[in-house]
Amino acid sequence: MTVTYQLDGAGVARVRMDDGKANVLGDASCTRLREAMARAAEDRAAALVLEGRDGMFSGGIDREVLRDDDAVRRAATLAHIAHTLLAVWTAPIPTVAAVTGHAIAGGAILAMACDRRIGVGGSFKLGVNESMLGMVLPTWAMAIIEGTVPTAHRTEVMLMGCLFDPAGAARVGILDEVVAADGFDDAVREAATGLAEVPTRAYAGNKRMLRGARAEVAAALVAAEMGPGFAKDARTR
Template sequence: MIKALGRTKMAATVEITNDIALIRMDDGKANAINFEMIAALNAALDTAEAEAMAIVLAGREGRFSGGFDLNAFANLGADGVYKLLDAGAELLLRLYGGPLPVVAACTGHAIAMGVFILNACDTRIGAAGDYKIGANEAITGMQLPIFAMEISRDRLSSRHLTRALMQGFIYNPEGAVEAGYLDTLADPDRVEAKALVVAEQLAQLPGKAYSWNKKAIRKATLDRIRSSIGAHHKL
């Protein structure tokens, strides 16, 4: 059964098959991360954690996520922006420190918060092709929140941190593998299927050990992100 979550028709859906939860983001546009998308993803994760052994997080064709909703940023006011950043940080904590294996099916472009969500997934399968992947905050004049820096420091190659974060370099999929945004590539029409295969393999691992090891190995990063909530730019 497929459950649609969020006020828009396809903000996010979750489908459980053979103990694998396939969560798809699809707002019909850029898969912008706003309060509605975050609520829909959290609802999908509730279902996945109750009914599944592993998760695949996918976008729609050609688009994983374009990052935070800039229209929301423009209209929320300072307090609302910080609340949205808090909600985004909590989502990353849930993906990066949650009990289940999470495999990303990066179905296309992933920009800004889109790549931080990629970094929060355990294994990341990307679509080969003419897609853009990277953190563009340096280009758009935005300061990176602490959660973005910490999760990137944990997942990206140290050789690419300056280029990726300070200089806002946008990679193609092959470069994204080298930088550490992605782990491997597949043809665009095979990304989701490959991610499901990987999720099925990970679901065979002892779940309690996977959960404990995941939290233990990532504890320092999780703690730093958690302590930054409400103070995203206070170094």
């Protein structure tokens, strides 16, 4: 996957994912995402926007990772993915997901790891369909989803494995808002610059208080939960 980085004049880092296909998450793509986040920290970016390309935010974990016969390598890659999404969720600066296409499974969780999620209207699907794939969500994924989706919608999102159009995703809390294509860029820019106005130390400290303890527990369980038994049923499909 190509991950591009650009810092605009307002101090907002724009990180764009594009592999020309489904923007799947694997070892290389997560390394590049972590590098982009590190660069944003070095540049003292005031906020970070994470985006895919038109039609595709991310299709989630690469199926080739799940099907890897090397159990040690598979577990290491899955752990890398988990820790990367937790890093997005606990990033000390404001994060905005600019969702211009499908966000499925781990791709939807990546979007939900961002502090604000703005989607564009269109015939796209968003959701966490792991239940329909025979997968049990690990603690780190549950933490991110529970931090985003209101209690009233968690059965629909987390247990039933429903996929939603953008309006439906906004209804259940996966997205914060859906904007028409002609106003999308302005909406993302306004969200990022608005969040960037919050004093950095206060934002980072309050996010740490809000998510830090849960993230530490989830991170400690990654090795056990993402080991050889993870997604066993899904790997046979």
